[in-house]
Amino acid sequence: MVDWGSGSSTVVCGAPNVHAGMTSVLAPPGSVIAGGHRITEQTIRGRRSHGMLVSAQELGLEESSEGIIELDGIEPGGDVRSPLGLDDEIIDLDVQPNRPDCLGVIGVAREVAALTGSELRLPRIDLNEAGRTAADMASVKIEDPHGCPRYIARVISDVTIGPSPAWLATALRSVGSRSINNIVDITNFVMLEFGHPIHAFDYDRLAEHRIVVRRARAGEVMVTLDDVERTLTSEHLLICDGKNPVALAGVMGGADSEVSEATRNILLECAWFDPVVVRRGAWKLGVRTEASQRFEHGVDAHAMEMIAARASSLMAQLAGGKVAPGFVDAGTDGGAAPAITLDVRSVASMLGEDVGRDEIVAALTSFGFGVADGPDGKLTVDVPPHRADVTVEADLIEEVLRSRGYEDVPPEVPFHSIDVPPDAGVGARNRVLDAMVRLGFYEVMTTSFMSESASGRLGGSGVQGEPIVLSNPVNKEMPFMRTAIMPSLLDVVRRNRNVGEKDLRIVELGKVFWKDGDGLRERWALAGALSGLAGRHSWGETPRSIDFFDGKGILWALAEALDIDTPDTACYDGRLLDAGASAGFSVRGEGLGFLGMLSKKALAAWELPDPVFVFEIDLDRLCGFIPTAVEFKELPRYPKARRDVALVIGERSAAGDVLAAVEGLGEPLLVDAQVFDIYVGKQLPPGKKSLGFGLTYMSRERTLTDEEVDEAHSRIVSHLTREFDAALR
Amino acid sequence: MLDRLKELGREATAALQSAATLMELESVRVKYLGRKSELNQVSRGLKDLESDERRSVGRAVNELKNELGALLEQSKERLESAGEPSAGLDLTLPGRMPWVGGKHPLTRTYERLESIFRGLGFEVALGPDVEDDFHNFDALNIPADHPARDGWDTIYIDDDSLLRTHMSPVQIRVMESRKPPIRIIAPGRVYRNESADASHGSEFYQLEGLYVDRDVRFGELKGVLIRFMRELFGENVTLRFRAGFFPFTEPSTEVDVKCLICQGSGCSVCSGTGWVELLGAGMVDPRVFEAVGYDPGEFSGYAFGLGVDRICMMMTGTDDIRLFLENDLRFLRQI
């Protein structure tokens, strides 16, 4: 039973140190412990447990702990934050890549001071330098001034390596960093203060007490302090002692010169490394460290003396070290950045007419910029060294806006008219999608990536050409850009089948990609899949399963909806489809795509039990056929007359050939020809079938007489009987 | 005989008036007015009667025929105008429905956004998904080896070709091909090498906008974005403009909208913060103008970008972005 002050409840606890009368920490149901686990009420060993008594590990205070926390001097129900040292406020900041100065607490404090008008207080530095000078004890030589423009070294002797005081360990833990020993912790702490990484070497393990900064030789090997042997290239910058590499500059220290229990004297490095050199070096090795990330963003070469002094003073204070007078300083701080000329009128024209000269000067001064009167009434602005991100006038305008507040600029919506050029095919594609939705299709959106196996299965069914291969795919199983939409559409069919959705009509309008020689190409495609029943389930009717002609009818209806000529059917020999139930089709001789039933093999590959019909169309080409303007034709004023004919012809004759023959005759009175019946059966001689055609006749000039219609009809019928060796039924 | 005719008249009148269907009415007609009806027999038998009786009965038969004929027409009209109820239809049975399709929720979101921006004078511009380094990065003031590139986990094809990580390359392509004034929106799919979770996908959907002209102000950017958001989410939407950083705009701002799912109290869509970052925007950086050959002294402009999947989530209450790419029909029908 746990008493939590204002109540009590049963909590099941299996910790070895739990005992009656102890005070511990309770996590009630709903609380979240370290690692993100949420506590719920649950039954443990037959007893209902209303929460959990937690260990230091579960509070995120220790790496691992045995048993639950035991507290003294606190009443049940009291606040445990203070006794556990958890009453510090932690502010999580998202620092943008242009503000490396804010990757340290002091940079953030400087911003806060500017924005609130308060004073910036820097940490106290007490060096009490004594003994031999640093310059006497160590030397620094920069062989690659591009990779390392400046290097400062300080020497601290007679340090005692030991655990950090509680405040330092707690501070590091609060930002997710582990406490190692007082010296290493100080370098990490000062990095967090100033945003500038520094490194402590064991002075006595540096050969000749010498630092040389140079590029690595190709194939040179060093062991970094994570005990990994790394093979380097000439892109890597090294810190070496008189003989060997001792650190990978700006990335990681070396194992040999690492500070250890036995370390007595320290050489402290505070350096300015080139961002690109550090970035490339780290990237080549596949490592990113707190240090490398900060160097990549750029550090302030003008603050290095202060940073080295601050770290030295902490080493004296917390590790009993003696700071050698002075420091070794190699290279240059790069000098002052060039001043920027700021036109007060550009600020006003971008932010609003009421932004005056005084406000601009005050804003920039508060952020540490030096502002003086320049030529032609403009301002000359000196950029403080920690603001290397500010290089042009627009950057200064942003500073003024930040000071003024984004909320304080009045919104305005002026209207300027602009001539708009014709759209980029968007309208045509929208029309296609609208038509497909009217035909009962749900639009889906699937991945642009494609697996190797899907690519293999497609054979030549996608766009012609090689698939584009991604060098770093998100998912190694999907290394290609899709050459067809169909594979991912079939995945959608399967996923839906697995949740019981069998009757589906889905469509996607998307891009497909391919390689054409060296060229990377892409175009729009339209793909659809149909499966299940041809109509929706209804009472009193046995629904028919979908077949080839449902698919074909949809494409023909799409053509009709888009005012495109009825497509022609052609042979199709794509690998995915059943050769007997698939077809290619074209308009005005241009191939558009294909339609058909998935082959048994493809169905098996996609784990689909029932027939699926698919189509995929070159959407760019299809859109090209959509007429931009539709011409009005006068509505017919005279009646139509219909005559039917049933031809008994060879079983293998194609209805399409008969219709083509009818059309080929060019009968002027014929306006429509349809297949209305197919019959195969006992009433016909073997090897024959009967095809019924309905032919419609009309004139635009007059009402046709029966004789005229009959004449035209018999011309067609006798042509067909001759042409197809057909009998009339 | 006259009495019998009167009786017949009464019977027939009652039958005609009570006929409930056209079919019933027809049988009444056959019975009383048909060829074999009693009345017709009387009519045919007239010639056998004495002349006095023949005249009086004849007149009575004619009157009755006329009377019943008129009544028949009336009844017919009555029944026809009422419509003939078909026997035995259970009208509560479900109707036979045709297939109904629908557009993907993201498409509908795009249509909504595009129509709002069209109303604000923007035209739609498109570009390739497979881009080059120059259009995706260099021209946008994101040089190689700059940490700003880390913000885009880029999927590469080779050293120079990549999948666009944002819609900004379309802005560059439009500026390369035309002179200001330009007012475009660029909708499309973008790619990042990130593994998917509830709020991020590796393929997602954006819309970017660009306006370039002479003397374009920051206030105009705010004005257009506020107008857009109000039209999209209603007059009561709460916006927050924060300072932001994008390499291609200066000054830059990030625009948050108070979470419409939880009204600001915190939920999974807003990661518990009560605000959802919907827009990044800013004034076009002069270095971008230089890259496309515009004179930064002559032209200024603004650009903005927004996550369309995020907006779709806010508008539909969908709490997992992956649902948009899974295409579960139960989801597509619902949303």
Ligand SMILES: [Zn+2]
């Ligand atoms: Zn929310």
